[in-house]
Structures are given as structure tokens and as C-alpha cells.
Amino acid sequence: MNATVASPVKKPRSRKIAMPYLLLLPGMLWLITFFLIPILTLVKTSVNMDLANYDPTTGATGSFWGNFWYAFRTHEAPFARSFIYALAATLIALCIAYPLAYGIAFKAGRWKNVLLVLVVAPFFTSFILRTIAWKQILGQQGPVFRLLLDLHLVTYQSHITASAGAVIAGLSYNFLPFMTLPLYSSLERIDPRTLEASGDLYANAFTTFRKVTLPLSLPGVVAGTLLTFIPAAGDYVNAEILGNPSTTMIGNVINAQFLRTSNYTLAAALSFVFMVIIIAIVLFYISRAGTEELV
Amino acid sequence: MADASTSAKGDLKLANVTKSFGEFTAVDDLSLVIPEGSFFALLGPSGCGKTTTLRMIAGLEVPTAGTIHVGNTDITDMRPYKRPVNTVFQNYALFPHLSIFENVAFGLRRRGIKDVKEQVDKVLNLVELPHLAERKPTQLSGGQQQRIAVARAIVNRPALLLLDEPLGALDLKLRRQMQIELKWIQTEVGLTFVHVTHDQEEAMTMADTIAVMNEGRIEQMGSPADLYDNPKTAFVANFLGQSNLIQGKIVDSDGDSHVVDLYGQKVSVLKRRTVAKDSSVLFGIRPEKLRIQPDSHDKPGNVLTGGKISDVSYIGVSTQYQVEMPWGQEIMVFEQNDDGVPPLDKGDEVRLSWEPIFSFALDGNEDATAGVDVEPEAE
Numbered sequence A: 001m002n003a004t005v006a007s008p009v010k011k012p013r014s015r016k017i018a019m020p021y022l023l024l025l026p027g028m029l030w031l032i033t034f035f036l037i038p039i040l041t042l043v044k045t046s047v048n049m050d051l052a053n054y055d056p057t058t059g060a061t062g063s064f065w066g067n068f069w070y071a072f073r074t075h076e077a078p079f080a081r082s083f084i085y086a087l088a089a090t091l092i093a094l095c096i097a098y099p100l101a102y103g104i105a106f107k108a109g110r111w112k113n114v115l116l117v118l119v120v121a122p123f124f125t126s127f128i129l130r131t132i133a134w135k136q137i138l139g140q141q142g143p144v145f146r147l148l149l150d151l152h153l154v155t156y157q158s159h160i161t162a163s164a165g166a167v168i169a170g171l172s173y174n175f176l177p178f179m180t181l182p183l184y185s186s187l188e189r190i191d192p193r194t195l196e197a198s199g200d201l202y203a204n205a206f207t208t209f210r211k212v213t214l215p216l217s218l219p220g221v222v223a224g225t226l227l228t229f230i231p232a233a234g235d236y237v238n239a240e241i242l243g244n245p246s247t248t249m250i251g252n253v254i255n256a257q258f259l260r261t262s263n264y265t266l267a268a269a270l271s272f273v274f275m276v277i278i279i280a281i282v283l284f285y286i287s288r289a290g291t292e293e294l295v
Numbered sequence B: 001m002a003d004a005s006t007s008a009k010g011d012l013k014l015a016n017v018t019k020s021f022g023e024f025t026a027v028d029d030l031s032l033v034i035p036e037g038s039f040f041a042l043l044g045p046s047g048c049g050k051t052t053t054l055r056m057i058a059g060l061e062v063p064t065a066g067t068i069h070v071g072n073t074d075i076t077d078m079r080p081y082k083r084p085v086n087t088v089f090q091n092y093a094l095f096p097h098l099s100i101f102e103n104v105a106f107g108l109r110r111r112g113i114k115d116v117k118e119q120v121d122k123v124l125n126l127v128e129l130p131h132l133a134e135r136k137p138t139q140l141s142g143g144q145q146q147r148i149a150v151a152r153a154i155v156n157r158p159a160l161l162l163l164d165e166p167l168g169a170l171d172l173k174l175r176r177q178m179q180i181e182l183k184w185i186q187t188e189v190g191l192t193f194v195h196v197t198h199d200q201e202e203a204m205t206m207a208d209t210i211a212v213m214n215e216g217r218i219e220q221m222g223s224p225a226d227l228y229d230n231p232k233t234a235f236v237a238n239f240l241g242q243s244n245l246i247q248g249k250i251v252d253s254d255g256d257s258h259v260v261d262l263y264g265q266k267v268s269v270l271k272r273r274t275v276a277k278d279s280s281v282l283f284g285i286r287p288e289k290l291r292i293q294p295d296s297h298d299k300p301g302n303v304l305t306g307g308k309i310s311d312v313s314y315i316g317v318s319t320q321y322q323v324e325m326p327w328g329q330e331i332m333v334f335e336q337n338d339d340g341v342p343p344l345d346k347g348d349e350v351r352l353s354w355e356p357i358f359s360f361a362l363d364g365n366e367d368a369t370a371g372v373d374v375e376p377e378a379e
């Protein structure tokens, strides 16, 4: 009933409401073109034939659940490896990155910026190249093997490349900056005076870390572990270069199915299952970590 | 870790404490004794080294030189968490991830105290914020955060409580109220308080002893009345209340007084209220001690003639005059409006008189304007 009265006033207001959508438009278009459409194509591809009972004469399409279940059941080991390696790499990266980020945030003084550049310096060379370099470092002519040899921990017959350990080492190394930077930014934001206050209130250095520093850096821990875990689980380069046939991760399988075997249906189904599992893990993790501060 | 925090008791002694940051000396050879159970105020302009002094006592800053003792225990290099000291930080420094309740409980929990809930509730009631116990610090106003910072420290009942401008963000009414509460806690529990403030009135009303600090040094230390009545430096005379300081020369001595020549007019000052290195002095008299009369009157005591009123402001209970003296200096006079005589007018020729015992004399080589332009209550 007051529509007629409101209309002249409403005009500038409606423009104000439209503004955010306008700003969102380029991003939305990007997402629709390069995310939503490919995903839908992927889902469609994943059912364009029945994986379990493949019969080229009928050309029957498969069902969602049938195909996904089939893809999962036939590749349980690579799936499991992906998540175990990614988890191990994430934990190792966390153990290395936390002290590093802490040192840069609180102790580096005027070297802060230099150290931050050094953290991202590996990105100046290609991912593949760095992983190949790791193969050299861990190889029989490399320093790590030499050292272990001198310590009599390995023999000339053994090798440390082409193993699960090497894959995990490669993953931890390659994704270390993704762990370090969010950790650094959340540690950097901590007011050092709250740490002083903690010391003033009878907490020793360790208790201060446990009760103040760590909880305040939790958003960084959550962000860093996700940024490491997700790409590490989907990675195939490290397993390809540093692993052996029994360390294949799901990324390797998908890669092979798409590009070598050309079984697009299986590759698409595997990709979709992988995505669903990752989303489930992330949602569970975020809800447990309970960090509204994350966003 | 709890044992050490309660074992040291006694007077707080700072001996020749110096703190330098590179070239800059923030605290310069500071020595003082704060008796156990006293309320000690550190008063001084911004940047004079008050916070730095407190931080050294709390153990958050290591002195470049000198020692700090509590009783007979040398705490100069003791870790902060072992000291029997708690601090109310100037910037509150509350823990953003903990609720107000847990913020206040922090120190109690670290020491393994049993009745945490009771004690926290009690102190939250004291600062009148029990209803905010479950909130996070960011959900509080500045003044509320400040009161929580006070609560978080006093709940521990430390032998020594350091308060760094703990009431700066509060409005006047709440500030007065908290002053009374703090003073009450201090006397009731017998804690030693070291209270840093810009606010001279706060220092005067609360403290047993005030130390006036300037540029890293203590200018003067004493009871509020002593500091006000017997300032030893121009800085103290101007910083604590207001003073008229007139350049003069001691020309004669007579019994317990000096005769001082102020631009040709002779006045007197008690010898015991004189701090002079040679005959050159800054003659001091507080504005409220001066009497103002038309120039024809003849009054006993010390008199300065030839003044001319250059400004009058009537403030109800009193009238403030600016009187221009023959030598060009403006003298301030506060006259109580209790004699029924209407205020004098701008341009009137007047003479100023006072009881000789009220005047004091400082070293004449000092800058008469030291401490004038520092606004004591500036935030």
C-alpha cells in the first residue's frame, strides 16, 4: 500500500543493493565458466557408460552411485595413500613451518622481509624442476644418501628415492610456503604485549605458548594445514618423480586414465569421488577446529 | 612457580637504575625506595620514562645499569613470571581469545588457586562488570576493558601492583569511583601500589608519596602537600598546580629569611623554603596565595606594586586575574569571592600582597617556564 510513496525514495537504495552484485559479476562469470560448467561436464562424463558392466555393444550409461562406488572400490589403495601421504606431509610441514613462522614474526627484526622473500623464493623456479632437484638431493650421488651412508644407516644396494618417504618429503617441501605464510600472518598479528601480560600473570614461556600464542595462531594453523593438505592430496608430480609403482596416489591414476588410457568415464568418476571426500574432510576439520575467525 | 611469587616481600628499592635504548636514555640513574604497603604515584609528562620504569620493575625490560630489590631479594634479572608483581598495562593487553572471566582467572589458574570462580566473581563485582563475564574483550568498551585489566591484576593480590594509567579511559565520575575503590583495596589488603598517571589531581588525592618525573629523572619526591608547598625545582612548581616564578636576587639576610630584590621591589622568603646555588633566585608564589587590591591600599606583608590588570575571568567561587607587572611579566592571581567586594576591572592599577611564609625561592639559573607547557591531563 505504501509502494507508491516508497518508490521515489527507493531508487538510490535499490542501486545500493545492486552494487555488491555488480562487483560480484566478473567473479561469478569466471566461476561459472571455469568451475561450474567443467564440474557439470565432469559429472556427466563420469556416467556416460556403466563402469561395472562395460558392454560396448549396448552403450548403456551408468548410474551415479554405481559408477562412483565402482571407481572408489577399485582404487582404494591410491585413495588411502593420497590422504595418508598428504596428512604426513602436512604434519611435517607444520612442524617445520611453525618455528620458522614464529621466528620470522617475533625474532627476525629487520630481517623479516628478507626471510619472507626467502620463504617464497622456491616459487621462482618451476614445481617440476624443484621436484627433480629433490630426486638429485635424495639420490645415490646426493648429500643425504652420502651422509646416511657414512652413518651406516644405508648400504650401497639400498636407495631412498623411489619410496613413500621420498614422496612425503617432496610433498612437505613443495607445499611448505603454503603452510608458512598463513602461520606467519596469524602470528604476526599477535600483540606482543599480550605475551608480556601472560608472563606477568605467572605463566612461564612454555605455558605462555600453550595458553596464549598457540590459541591465537590457530586460524593460521587451520588455514595452513588446509592449504597444504588439499593440494598435497591431489598432487601427482611428487609420486611420479620421487615414488615407485607402489606409491601411486589418486592424482597419478586420474592422470593416467585421462591422458594414457583415455578412460574418461573412470577418470571423471575418480575425480568426482576425490572431490567429495576432500570436501567432507575439510568440512569436518573446520567444524572441529571451530574457527569463525578463519573467514 | 607459585612459591617464588609470594616469597619476596618488603620495600621496593630501585638503586641507580638506568635504561637506554641505543643512544637514548629513557630512565636516567633513578634511585627510590617505595615502602611496603604504600601508595606511590609516578607523575610526569608523556615520554618521561614512567612506563619504562614500571616495565623494569615488572621484569619486561632489563635495566642497562642498576639493581631492583623487593625486601632483600634482588629481582633485577628475575623472570617476570617469578616476580611478586602484577601489572595493569597502559594498553590493557587483555587476551583476545579468552572470555572476560578467563582473562581475570588467568593468573589464579597459573598458580593453581582453588576457588577461582569465587575470587573472579568477587573482583568482577568490585569493578561492577559481573554481567560481562562471558564476553570477549573486543566486545567491551575502552573503559570496561580498562576495568577488566585492573581486575585481572588485583585478583592476584600481588605484593606489588603496578598500575600504568589504569583509569585514563574512564569518564570523570567512574574515574573518581575507581580511585576510591583502588585506594580502598590498597589499604584493606595492604598491597604496595605504584601508580603511574598524567593526572596530578589523581596523584594528589590517592598517593602517600608522589615522585615527579621528568626526562628520565626524578625531579622531586614527597607527600602531596610537601610537593605542592615546597617545590624544589621550577618543573615541579609549574607541573603540580600553577606558580608565579619571578626572576630575583638575594640582597640581604635577616634572621630566618632572605630579602629578595624583584626588579627593584624588596620581598622576603623563608630560608628553609629557599633552594639557591648563588644569589640569583626564582621567587615563587602560588596564584591562590596572592591578594589583590587597588594600588592605593597599604597592606602589611610582602607587596609588589605597579601591577595593571590585563585580564579578568569570573568563575563563580573565585576570580582569576592576569596582572601585568612593570617589568612586563604576567602574574596570575586567584581570588576567592568571599568578601562581598565586587571584582576589580581590566585596566585597574593594583598591588599584590601575600604572607611571606607562603613564598618560596628556587635556583635562579633554572628555566622559569619548565613544565608550564606540558599539559598534565593530556591523553
Ligand SMILES: Nc1ncnc2c1ncn2[C@@H]1O[C@H](COP(=O)(O)OP(=O)(O)OP(=O)(O)O)[C@@H](O)[C@H]1O
Pocket (backbone or CB within 6 Å): B021, B024, B026, B044, B045, B046, B047, B048, B049, B050, B051, B052, B053, B090, B198
Ligand atoms: N623499546 C623502546 N625503544 C626505543 N625507545 C623507547 C622504547 N620504549 C620507550 N622508549 C622511549 O623512552 C621514552 C620513555 O617512554 P615511556 O613509555 O617510559 O614514557 P611514559 O612516561 O610512559 O609516557 P606516557 O605518559 O606517554 O605513557 C620515550 O621517549 C620513548 O620513546
Ligand SMILES: [Mg+2]
Pocket (backbone or CB within 6 Å): B050, B051, B052, B090, B164
Ligand atoms: Mg606510559
